[in-house]
Amino acid sequence: MRKALLLLILLSGIAECKSIDWIITDFPPYYMINDADEGTGRDELIIDLFHQYLPAYENNKVYFPASRAIRALSDKRNTFCMLSLYKTPQRQKFIRFSENYTTIGLSPTIATTTTTLQALGLKDTAKIQLKPFIEENKLVLGVVMQRSYGRVLDQAITSIPKSQVVIRPGQDALESLTYMLKKGRVDAVIGYPSEHFYLHKQTNTKEVVQLILEDVDPIVHGYVGCTDNDLGREIIKEIDSVASTVVNSQEFKTVMQKWLPSYLEIKLSRLMKHKEAG
Known part of the structure; x- marks a missing residue:
């Protein structure tokens, strides 16, 4: 009886173990793949920050060449997510995007x-x-x-x-x-x-x-995009539930300014404060 109960507990734990498979690619300084700063890219750090508020999900980063990233997101046989994407009409046909922005930066x-x-x-x-x-x-x-x-x-x-x-x-x-x-x-x-x-x-x-x-606003917002299937839509709901908390944290603001020269760091900081005031 005890063995059966133990097995049931273990199986339940396995069933409840969920993960988000994040696509990362070689785009420094958003993703640092092959140098001394590996793992400290802006978007990698934001993914890690989101997982502080999503304890039920394991943080799993999967490398794809940049040319294959969007294609991988569109394949409904698997479920991938990616940070800091633009919402475009073409992408919205096959990618489910977060309602709330998850990154902010200079255009x-x-x-x-x-x-x-x-x-x-x-x-x-x-x-x-x-x-x-x-x-x-x-x-x-x-x-x-x-x-x-x-x-x-x-x-x-x-x-x-x-x-x-x-x-x-x-x-x-x-x-x-x-x-x-x-x-x-x-x-x-x-x-x-x-x-x-x-x-x-x-x-x-x-x-x-x-x-x-001059064509665009001085700041730009990025969104999480996941494969548009049942699991992808579930993950997006979880992302949206914590997005406001994440983007209003001091950790978020620090990471957003991490890879900017000092004069642009000051500019982004001012724009973020103006946005909060608005």
Whole structure:
């Protein structure tokens, strides 16, 4: 009788053990896969923070190449989740998104060289609109394959002549585009401020600056997206139940500013405080 009871308890424990399989990819500084800072990427730390409030779920991180991440989320035979995604109409067809945002950061910027700026007669404080900046100045824009920058910027990129856009696949796509920028093979690269800053710091790049895009709001929100099946929808409900607590914590604010240069860290901090006040 005791053995049967013990077996029943063990089986019950196994049945109640749930996990969230988070897709991680090689996108520093959001995910740190292969360097001294492994495990300290911004989004990895936010995933860990969410699990402090989701004790019933095991935190399981699964690596996918960036080019396969969205495809994996759409396959209903498995259930995966990913942090910090844009909600787009196309993605909402096969991904269930959280109602509440789960990351907040500065909107994409354009990295370009000081040489290009000088040739265009612009200062490094210039604010630009993406499409006219590229088209009218006859520049070539570098873009990471299968990456969304939000509806407005995605549409702008699509509308630029293909001859003026270089799309790079692979896990080191942004790093490759940054190298091409330094060599003059592209004139501008779109990315997020923390990504640009991390790569420029890693490669000791001093001749590249970031320009703010007027096309979009200064801050951007990311959402958790899970496979749109029964388990994925259940996980999203749990995420939404704790999201407000997580994003209002001091730990969250600290992580959001972790991989920004000091002047952008101050800017994001001000914008977050303004959002709270609003």
